[in-house]
Amino acid sequence: MTGILIKIFTLFLECPIIGTLLLYILKGNNLIHMLITNADLEESPLYVPLHHFKDIEEKEVESLDSSLSPPEKVAERFITAVDESGKPPIQMGFFIHYNGDDILRQANESTMRYQKGKPISVLDGNLVAIKDEIDCLPYPTTGGTKWLHNERHCTDDACCVKHLRLCGAVLFGKTNMHELGSGTRRINPHYRVLSLNWTVGMVGIPAGTVEDALIT
Structure with missing residues (x-):
């Protein structure tokens, strides 16, 4: 429907x-x-x-303030991974919208803060994806549909997104979801299906959420 x-x-x-x-x-x-x-x-x-x-x-993992893993480099690797995951044979629809230039801008600002020894918080430089039912500029909020963003325009960040920005988090984009959250199988006819990593390419066995697909 x-x-x-x-x-x-x-x-x-x-x-x-x-x-x-x-x-x-x-x-x-x-x-x-x-x-x-x-x-x-x-x-x-x-x-x-x-x-x-x-x-x-x-x-143990490398800290973001390490010269080996600054936020900018982490963001570049993640963008590459997301781009590759959207191509055959994987073709995963993790994100409905993401903007590489905007992500790298945020990551570069975070990297400069770490180089100056002045990170904003423990979240500074961490990649955070926003589900596409929550407003987050510069992206439209589709709710997994093809019409919602035309009826309701996103003009500002949601309160939770504003606080994440204030903490220095790098907002990566808007994640895929079932249309208006009306199901749990994540079969979205507009923005592709999310499969678990061990069921990629198998019809009818998608992940329950974007988080399932990313974590597994």
Whole structure:
């Protein structure tokens, strides 16, 4: 469901009476009543793991203030990696929008602060991607759609993004997402599918979120 259809659907869903009835029907069609509302659990859910586990030994990493890994060099490598991941055979749609020149400008400013010994905070120079449902200049906010940014223009950073900028974080761009967050499979017909790293090229096994795809 996209475009005008989702607009009409949202209009009905937000109506006080029709919306309540429609929501009840949708829950029934998706087995929410049977599996959740009226579910008869034989035993209580397990919220805490009972098995013993061992923490993974921490590995030392180079600090951003090191001459071997300044923010500018880290940003350049990441841009290259993202560019390559969008080409065959991987073709991953991690980002809906990102601007290499803007990223390198931020990273260069951070590198200069480190060279002067005056980083703003521990976040200074760290790459941070913003989900495309949060305003972040100079990018439009699409919400994973092809029409939202035309109806609602991004004119300023969201509050959380402003604070990240004040801390010196390098804002990398807007990450891919399901249209208006209306699903969990990350199959976006406009901005490509996100696969887990061990299922690249396999149809129907995408990552649940951009974070899943990036981390794994």
